[in-house]
Amino acid sequence: MNALSIGQTRAGGVCIVTLSGRIDSTSASDVMAELTRLISSGEKSILVDLGAVLYLTSAAFRALLVATDEAERRAAKLALCNLAGHVRELFEMGGLLDVFAIHNSREDALKQLGGPRAP
Amino acid sequence: MTRPPGLIYAVDETPPRAILIVSALQHIGLMAITLIFPIILAREANLSRIQFLDLISLSMLGLGVANICFCIRTRLIGSGYLCGAAYTAIFLGPSLFALQRGGLALVFGMTVVGGIVQVxxxxxxHRLRALLPSEIAGLVIAVVGLTLAGLGVRYGLGISPQQQKINPDYMIVAGISLVTMTVLNVWSKGYGRMFCVLIGMVVGYVVSAGLGIFDLAGIVPEGGLSVVRLPRIQHVGWSFDPVLVAPFVVASLAATLRAMGDVSNAQRINDADWVRPNFASLAGGVSANGVAVIFCGLVGGCGINTYSSTIGLSGATGVTSRSVGYAIGVGFCALAFIPPLALVLAAMPLPVMGAALFFTAAFVFTSGLQMITARMLDARKTLVIGFSFAMAVVADLYHEALTEVPNVLQPIFGNGLVLGTVCAVVLNLIMRIGVRQQVSIKLPPGGINREAVERFLSEQGARWAARRDIMRRAIFGVVQVLEVVGDPPGGVEIEASFDEFDLDIRIRYVGALLTIPERKPTPREIVESEQGERLLAGYLLRQSADCITAHENGASVEMLLHYDH
Incomplete structure (x- = not known):
């Protein structure tokens, strides 16, 4: 029920990772593995779209933080977009809104990351 | 807070000066009607004309201070909304009783006691919210609406207890005044709608003067009137009587409920997404009410309360700006020192009062009904509201018969609003027996199924008609705890108990106590180890629940997540 699914598209030089469903300890490792793989493969701009995420737990936050750390070490950019409702609330509760590069919409994020307009 | 579409000037906006002044005048005109209560008291006390003038002026000063107290937005005092003040029938019964027993000094002294009770x-x-839920506040507002409508009809038609006949002149004035207000409110826009009551009242004054109903000379002091005059407090003194504590406490409780209802209504008018009242604002409004009542008692006035009609007026006109409240306060303070204007308001023709009361009662009554039905009414609430509403109406229908009850109960049975309020509070208390519901689920060891827990809580929340946002937070909390405790050897037991105001989740397992830090872990701590992730989990739990505790009993641990509903 509402298991995590990970989608991937590209907009110019930006790799967009779309997450949907729940991200908890059982699925957070998949997110971390996918993002680390993209960074290791040389991606320089990664946008994680959280618009379809139902909720996330501390394990998910750790996965995103580890990926952000890894991106910084490899001079890549990792940003998040479309935080809505309960997901945004959780970022606020954890005091993590300032820790990540967060954009309101995919379009805003692509402008900042230097890619073309969202399809 | 989402702005409702009909609002022209919202609570934090300041209208242009001209609109501000005319809006304030309109409210002043409406509030001045309630000077009838200190006037009744003055007449019963046989005050001389000059003492009468002093009492009216000091009552206006009380209105000025009260209006400012209600509107300010501080931590301890003030609702932060345009919430008008007015003298109220709630305190009239106890005040007349006090007047009989010990004169005006006892009225003023016991009024101070009433204010202290409210403070x-x-x-x-917030702690008493289970005893004073918003539907009871809605009931109080609806009953006030009915009472205002009844008063409006009586004044508008010139009916008095002595003479149960309609006065045709009064009917003409009230009819023209009411039609003016209604037409402007429904079929006009802009200034016409905003100032419909004021324009209707001015029209009423003019027609009254034409028909000889407006009689200013009857209340002007023998020595004439000076334009500016400092009101004297020679008639003011204070005394206390333990016998009167009970009626004044009941009146204060009814006034508190009305203030809660009015402030909730003001919040609702300003927020299209309103679901439940903001208690900080309610507490500020009630403490402001208490301070205002104390002030009125000290300067020689009677009990004051929030005024449902002004909330109805602000909803009808779309002007809910707090600045209007300050302007009203300043206006009344100024009027207290200008006797000619004070007397013009005090001499407002009865049919004009009737039309304004009847017009605003429509908005007050429907606001009360909306507050009652904002939450789902189950059998318990239906009976609490239905019985109490009926009792409030019965108290007015069978007023004579109810005067037979013992003296100590007179203040309760002698006033429909007080009887309805007491009935609602007591019935609500009784109906809370067995209201708490409890369910539990045991998760066996060997692979804790978090999805099953999520499904269980979601379905239970739907059965309880619990708020979705609260259930979502609770589900997050449980899943987060389960994630951290892993798969303990004896499994996990989850118990959820719910009533309308509280959701408590108890999680029991055998294992280590979860750390719930007050300090947010740094991103570095979270990234570097899984212990950092556990700290983040504990921190998220502390932030998402309204209260969280964890106890160790030998090897067993019990965590309690509490959510206000």
Whole structure:
């Protein structure tokens, strides 16, 4: 029920990772593995779209933080977009809104990351 | 807070000066109607014309201070909304009783006691919310609406207890005044709608003067009137009587409920997404009410309360700006020192009062009904509201028969609003027996199924008609705890108990106590180890629940997540 699914598209030089469903300890490792793989493969701009995420737990936050750390070490950019409702609330509760590069919409994020307009 | 579409000037906006002044005048005109209560008291006390003028002026000063107290937005005092003040029938019964027993000094002294009761109740409102839910506040508002409508009809038609006949002149004035207000409110826009009541009242004054109903000379002091005059407090003194504590406490409780209802209504008018009242604002409003009542008692006035009609007026006109409240306060303070204007308001023709009361009663009554039905009414609430509403109406229908009850109960049975309020509070208390519901689920060891827990809580929340946002937070909390405790050897037991105001989740397992830090872990701590992730989990739990505790009993651990509903 509402298991995590990970989608991937590209907009110019930006790799967009779309997450949907729940991200908890059982699925957070998949997110971390996918993002680390993209960074290791040389991606320089990664946008994680959280618009379809139902909720996330501390394990998910750790996965995103580890990926952000890894991106910084490899001079890549990792940003998040479309935080809505309960997901945004959780970022606020954890005091993590300032820790990540967060954009309101995919379009805003692509402008900042230097890619073309969202399809 | 989402702005409702009909609002022209919202609570934090300041209208242009001309609109501000005319809006304030309109409210002043409406509030001045309630000077009838200190006037009744003055007449019963046989005050001389000059003492009468002093009492009216000091009552206006009380209105000025009260209006400012209600509107300010501080931590301890003030609702932060345009919430008008007015003298109220709630305190009239106890005040007349006090007048009989010990004169005006006892009225003023016991009024101070009533104010102190309200100030004492204000910080406890959140704890007492189960006893004073918003549907009871809605009931109080609806009953006030009915009472205002009844008064409006009586004044508008010139009916008095002595003479149960319609006065045709009064009917003409009230009819023209009411039609003016209604037409402007429904079929006009802009200034016409905003100032419909004021324009209707001015029209009423003019027609009254034409028909000889407006009689200013009857209340002007023998020595004439000076334009500016400092009101004297020679008639003011204070005394106390333990016998009167009970009626004044009941009146204060009813006034508190009305203030809660009015402030909730003001919040609702300003927020299209309103679901439940903001208690900080309610407590500020009630403490402001208490301070205002104390002030009125000290300067020689009678009990004051929030005024449902002004909330109805602000909803009808779309002007809910707090600045209007300050302007009203300043206006009344100024009027207290200008006797000619004070007397013009005090001499407002009865049919004009009737039309304004009847017009605003429509908005007050429907606001009360909306507050009652904002939450789902189950059988318990239906009976609480239905019985209490009926009792409030019965008290007015069978007023004579109810005067037979013992003296100590007179203040309760002698006033429909007080009887309805007491009935609602007592019935609500009784109906809470067995209201708490409890369910539990045991998760066996060997692979804790978090999805099953999520499904269980979601379905239970739907059965309880619990708020979705609260259930979502609770589900997050449980899943987060389960994630951290892993798969303990004896499994996990989850117990959820719910009533309308509280959701408590108890999680029991055998294992280590979860750390719930007050300090947010740094991103570095979270990234570097899984212990950092556990700290983040504990921190998220502390932030998402309204209260969280964890106890160790030998090897077993019990965590309690509490959510206000």
């Amino acid at each position: 004492a109740l204000a910080p406890l409102l």
